[in-house]
Amino acid sequence: MTEVSDREPPRRRVPGPARPVRPGGRRQPGPGARPARRPGPPRPAASRAIRLGSPRPRLRLIGLALTLVLCAFVVRLLQVQAVDAGTYTAKAEQNHYVVHKLPSERGGITDRNGVALASTVDAYDITADPTLFTREQLKVDDGPEQAAALLAPILGVNQEDLVDLLRPENEKLRYVVLARRQTPQVWNQIKDLKTALAKKTETDKSAVNVLAGVLADPSSKRVYPGGDLAAGILGWVNADGEGGGGLERKLDKTLAGKDGEIRYVQSGGRQVPTAGSTETPAVPGSDVELTIDRDIQWAAQEAISEQVEKSQADGGYVIVQDTATGEILAMANSPGFDPADLAHADPDALGNAALQDAFEPGSTAKVMSMAAVLEENAATPTTHLTVPNRLKRGDRLFKDDVDHPTWYLTLNGVLAKSSNIGTIMATGELGKTQAEANKVLYDYLRRFGLGGYSGLGFPGETKGILAPPDQWSTSQQYTIPFGQGVSVNALQAASVYSTIANGGVRVEPTLVRGTKEGDDRFTPAPEPKKTRVISEKTAKTLAQMLESVVDDEEGTGTKARIPGYRVAGKTGTANRVDPATGQYKGYTSSFAGFAPADKPRVTVYCAIQNATVGSYFGGQICGPIYKQVMAFALKTLQVPPTGAAPARLPVTFRP
Numbered sequence: 001m002t003e004v005s006d007r008e009p010p011r012r013r014v015p016g017p018a019r020p021v022r023p024g025g026r027r028q029p030g031p032g033a034r035p036a037r038r039p040g041p042p043r044p045a046a047s048r049a050i051r052l053g054s055p056r057p058r059l060r061l062i063g064l065a066l067t068l069v070l071c072a073f074v075v076r077l078l079q080v081q082a083v084d085a086g087t088y089t090a091k092a093e094q095n096h097y098v099v100h101k102l103p104s105e106r107g108g109i110t111d112r113n114g115v116a117l118a119s120t121v122d123a124y125d126i127t128a129d130p131t132l133f134t135r136e137q138l139k140v141d142d143g144p145e146q147a148a149a150l151l152a153p154i155l156g157v158n159q160e161d162l163v164d165l166l167r168p169e170n171e172k173l174r175y176v177v178l179a180r181r182q183t184p185q186v187w188n189q190i191k192d193l194k195t196a197l198a199k200k201t202e203t204d205k206s207a208v209n210v211l212a213g214v215l216a217d218p219s220s221k222r223v224y225p226g227g228d229l230a231a232g233i234l235g236w237v238n239a240d241g242e243g244g245g246g247l248e249r250k251l252d253k254t255l256a257g258k259d260g261e262i263r264y265v266q267s268g269g270r271q272v273p274t275a276g277s278t279e280t281p282a283v284p285g286s287d288v289e290l291t292i293d294r295d296i297q298w299a300a301q302e303a304i305s306e307q308v309e310k311s312q313a314d315g316g317y318v319i320v321q322d323t324a325t326g327e328i329l330a331m332a333n334s335p336g337f338d339p340a341d342l343a344h345a346d347p348d349a350l351g352n353a354a355l356q357d358a359f360e361p362g363s364t365a366k367v368m369s370m371a372a373v374l375e376e377n378a379a380t381p382t383t384h385l386t387v388p389n390r391l392k393r394g395d396r397l398f399k400d401d402v403d404h405p406t407w408y409l410t411l412n413g414v415l416a417k418s419s420n421i422g423t424i425m426a427t428g429e430l431g432k433t434q435a436e437a438n439k440v441l442y443d444y445l446r447r448f449g450l451g452g453y454s455g456l457g458f459p460g461e462t463k464g465i466l467a468p469p470d471q472w473s474t475s476q477q478y479t480i481p482f483g484q485g486v487s488v489n490a491l492q493a494a495s496v497y498s499t500i501a502n503g504g505v506r507v508e509p510t511l512v513r514g515t516k517e518g519d520d521r522f523t524p525a526p527e528p529k530k531t532r533v534i535s536e537k538t539a540k541t542l543a544q545m546l547e548s549v550v551d552d553e554e555g556t557g558t559k560a561r562i563p564g565y566r567v568a569g570k571t572g573t574a575n576r577v578d579p580a581t582g583q584y585k586g587y588t589s590s591f592a593g594f595a596p597a598d599k600p601r602v603t604v605y606c607a608i609q610n611a612t613v614g615s616y617f618g619g620q621i622c623g624p625i626y627k628q629v630m631a632f633a634l635k636t637l638q639v640p641p642t643g644a645a646p647a648r649l650p651v652t653f654r655p
Contacts, residue, residue, distance in 0.1 A: 104257035106222065107285030109234060109247065111294040112327075112513060116225055118234050118248070118339075123181040123221035126155060126190065129174050132213030133166045139208065146210040154189055155179040166213075178214070180239060181221040190214060222248075228336040230297050232352035233290070233511065235459075236339035246352060247288070247511065248339075249459050254515060257285035287516040291327035296320055299632040300332035303625045304606065308334040311611035311621055314586075317354035318625065319494035319605040320633055323594055326498065326507030326528050329602070329633065331355075331491070354490040355454070355461040359609065361493050362574025362618070363418045364592045365483030367542060368496060369427050370415055372444040374538045378429040381412040381545055384653050391421040394474035398424060401573060401617075413651035416548040416555045418571060420482045427481040438469040438477055445480075447533040448496045448506065450488055455508035455529065464488040483574055494605035497592045500546075501568075501600030504539035506531045543568050544647040547597045554651045559623035560591060562631050564641045568600075569593025569626060571619035576610055586610035591622035595630055597646070601639045604630045 109118040133143040140146070144166035152159040157179055165176045179186075190211065197209040222237040235246020243252035264277035300318040308316045320330035333353045337345035373379050387407040391398045400420050407419065414422030431437035445451070451466030465487040467476070476485040491509055499506040508528040515523050534542075546568035549555040556571040572590035577583070590607040594600045606622040606629070615621055633639075 102260035102262055102279070102282040103220065103241075104259050104282040105220065105284040106237070106241070107255040107257065107287045107515075109255070109288050109290060111290055111292045111297070112329075113293065114289070115294045117230055117290070117292070117294070118222060118224050120220050121223055122184060123219045124184065124187040124216040125180050125219045126151075126178045126182055126187065127215045127217055128166060128176050128178055129213045129215070130166055130168050130176060131172070131174055133210070134171075137213075138210060140210075143208070143210050146208075147214065150193060150211065151178065151190070151214070154186060155182065181219055182216075183221065187216050190216075222340070224338070224340050226294070226298075227340075228338045229294070229301060230292060230331070231336050231339050232333040232354065233292065233331055234339060236342060245350065245459065246339075247290075247458075250457060251288055251512070255285040255288060258283040284518055286518075289513045289516060289522075291322075291329065291511055291513050292331070293329045293633075293636065295636050296629075296633050297330040297332060299636075300330040300629050301334070301336070303628045304332050304608075305334040305336075307621060307625055308608060310613070311608060311616075312613045313608045314610040315353055315357075316606070316608035317357070317490040318629055319354060319490050319603075320629060321494050321498050321509065321603045321605075323498045323501035323600045323603050324507075326495075326509050327513070328491075328509055328511050330629075331511075351460055352458065355456070355458050356489070357609070358462045358464050358487040358489055359576065359588045359607070360484050360486065360574045361488050362483040362572035362588060362590060363420075364493055364570050364572035364590050364605075364618075365486065365488075365496075366415060366418065366423050366481070367500065367546065367570055367592075368445055368448050368450075369423055369441065369481045370411070370545065371448075371500070371534050371538060371542055372430060372441055373411070373426050374541055375444070375534045376430055376440060379411045379426055381410060381541060381649050383411045383426075385409050385411065385414055385422050385425055386655070387414070387419050387422045387425070391424060393424060393478045396475050396478070398478060408653050408655050410650050410653055412545045412548055412649040413554065413653075415545050415570070416552055416651050418549075418556050423482045424478050434477055435469070438472055438480075441481060442466070442469040444533075445486070447531070448499060449492050450486065454489075454491050454495065456491070456511055458511075462489050464492060483572065487577075490605055490607055493590070493592060493607070494603055497570075497594055497605065498603040499533050500539050500542050501594040501603055502539075503536040504532060504534040506533050543594075543597050543600070544649055546570055546593060547646050548649055548651060550593070551646050551648070552651050556617075556619045557591065557593070557623050559619055560593065560626045560630075562595065562627055562634075565595050565634065566597035566642060566644070566646050567593060567595045567630070568597035569623075571617070571623065572607075573616065573618045578610075586612070587616045589616050589618040589621050591618050591626045593626060593630075595634060596639070596642045598644050599642050601637065602630060602633045604633070 106120045108116055110116055133147060135141055144163045147166060148159045148162035151162055155178060162178060165178055168176065194209065194211045194214065197211055200207040201209050224234065233246055235248035236244050237248055238244035243249035243255065248255065260280045260282035262277060262279045300320055304316045304318045316334050318330065318332045319328065321328050331354050335346060335349045337349045387409055389404060389406065398421055409417060409419060409422055411426060414426060427441055428434065428437055430440040445466060450464060453461060453463045472480065479485040495506065495509055507530050510525060510528050512525045514525050547566060549557040549571065550560050550567045550569045557569045560567055560569050570592055574588045575584045576586045576588045578585040588607060588609055589611055592605045594603040604626050606625045608621055611621055
C-alpha cells in the first residue's frame with residue numbers, strides 16, 4: 001500500500017519567456033518581476049572574533065595588594081599613635097620648636113669718676129666645618145694646611161693646631177671652634193680673604209677657596225682699656241664668659257645679668273614667620289662703680305713698678321686709702337698682668353698680691369705697740385727710756401738695726417728712731433708680768449684688724465697670722481711688738497694707719513661704691529662697719545709722734561717729706577720668709593703714713609719684697625715711693641696744706 005504524505009508536493013519551476021538583456025550584459029526585468037535593489041555599500045569582510053580573558057583574577061590581585069598596603073598603614077599608625085606615641089610626640093616637639101639662648105650683656109666696671117676699667121664689646125667666635133676641607137670638597141689634598149697658613153697670622157694661633165682642628169679624627173665632625181672672642185676687625189679680615197679667593201675661583205678654574213668652610217658665631221669680648229691697670233683688682237673673665245678672678249669673679253652674678261631665650265617654630269631649618277614665637281628677653285648685668293681713682297691707681301702702679309725693677313726685687317705693692325671713708329683709691333701690684341692676654345701672663349703674677357701675700361710687717365707695726373702703751377697709760381710721748389746697745393730677754397739677745405751706744409730716747413724718740421729694744425722695753429709695761437703684757441698687746445692687734453679678714457671678701461685674701469698670746473714662743477713675746485713673728489697683708493697694714501688718721505676709728509676698707517642698673521639708677525654699697533680701736537686723744541698723739549719719723553732729722557723717714565705738707569709716717573725693714581723654702585731670706589721693706597698729719601685725708605702704704613740691688617731699708621726705697629704717690633694723690637684730690645706748724649715732740653733727753 002502506498003503511503004500518502006500530507007506534505008505539499010514541491011512545485012516545479014516552469015521556465016518563462018526569456019528576459020531581455022540590457023546593454024552591458026544585464027537582463028531587463030520582465031513583467032511581474034521585483035524591482036531591483038539599489039546597490040548599497042560594500043560589506044566588509046567578516047573579522048575574526050577575539051575572546052577576552054576573565055578580569056576576576058586581576059581584580060583579586062589588585063585588591064590583595066591594596067589590602068596589604070592598607071594593613072601596613074594601619075600597623076604603622078598604631079605604632080605611632082599607640083605604642084610609641086610619647087616618643088614620637090617628643091621628637092615632633094623637638095623638631096618643631098627651636099629654643100635659642102639670648103646671652104645677656106655683661107655689666108661694665110668703672111672707677112669712681114665713671115672712667116671705664118672693664119667693658120664688653122661685640123666679638124666673634126671663628127668656627128669651621130671640617131667636612132668642607134676634605135679632598136672630596138676642595139679637590140686638593142692639603143686644604144687644611146692652606147687654610148691654616150692663611151688663618152694662623154690673623155688669629156694668632158699655632159698653625160699646626162689649626163690643621164689638627166680642620167682635619168679631626170672624627171671625619172663626621174661638622175663644627176669646631178678655631179678661635180674665641182675675636183674682634184670684628186679680625187672677622188672682617190677673614191671675610192675679605194674669603195671674598196678674594198671666591199672671585200679668583202670664578203676666573204681661574206684651578207684656584208680653590210680654602211676658606212669657604214670658615215664661619216663665625218656672634219659673641220662678646222671683655223676688654224680692659226687700661227691694659228694691666230688695676231688688673232689685680234679687676235681680675236679676668238674666662239673662656240666661658242664667667243668671672244675667673246678678682247672682682248670679675250666676686251661680683252660675677254651682679255655683672256653677668258641673666259640670659260634670655262627665644263622659642264619659635266621651624267621648618268626645613270628655617271623659622272616659620274606665621275607660626276609666631278615666644279621670647280624671654282635677656283637681663284643685662286649691672287655696672288659696678290669702684291672706689292678706685294684711675295689716675296691715682298696709675299701713679300701708684302708706675303711708682304712701684306719702677307722701684308721693683310730698679311731694686312730687682314721679687315715684687316711690691318702700694319695701697320692708697322681715704323682715711324675717713326675707708327675707700328681704697330688705689331691698690332697696685334708689681335709685677336702685674338694684662339687680663340685680656342692671660343696666655344702671655346706670668347702665672348705667679350696672677351691674682352692680687354696686696355691681699356694674698358702674708359708677710360711680717362716689721363717696724364711699721366710698732367705704731368700699734370705705741371698705741372697700746374699710750375691708751376693703757378703705761379707711758380707718754382715724753383717718757384724717758386735708756387736704750388742699751390743690746391737687750392737680754394728670754395733666750396735671745398736683741399739689738400737694733402744699727403749698732404749704737406746707749407741711746408737716751410723719749411717714747412717719741414723710740415718710734416722716730418725705730419728702736420726694737422726701746423719698743424720691747426715700753427710694751428713690757430703693759431702688764432705686771434710678761435704674760436699679761438702679751439695679752440694686752442694681742443687685744444690691740446686684733447682691734448686694729450690683724451689676724452682677721454679685711455671685710456672686702458676678695459677672692460684669695462689672706463687674714464695673715466696672729467697666734468693667741470698663750471701660744472707665743474719665748475722669742476715671739478719680744479719680737480711681735482716690733483713686727484716680727486706676726487704676718488699681715490698690705491691692706492691690713494694700710495688700715496692700721498687709716499685707723500689712727502681717722503681719730504682711732506677703724507672703717508672696714510671698701511672697693512665698691514655701688515651699682516648702676518640699666519636705667520642708670522645708682523644703688524650705693526652698704527655702709528662699712530666702723531669700730532673704735534683707740535681714743536681720739538691717743539690717735540692725735542700718735543699722729544704727732546709719726547711726724548717726728550719724717551720731720552725730725554733723727555727720724556728714719558726723712559725721704560718721705562712733701563714740701564708744704566705735714567706728713568706722718570713710719571719705716572719698716574723686716575726679715576722676710578721665703579715662700580719657696582719657708583726660711584728667712586732677704587727683707588721686706590716698707591713705709592706707711594698719712595697726710596696732712598694734723599688733718600688727715602689720705603693713707604699710703606708701700607712694701608717691696610726682697611730688693612737685691614741697692615738699699616733694702618724701708619725708708620730708703622719705700623720712702624720716695626710714698627712721697628711720689630702721696631703728693632700725686634693730694635694734688636688729684638685737691639687737698640690743700642693746713643699751714644699749721646708741726647708739734648715737734650722731743651726725740652732724745654739728757655740723762
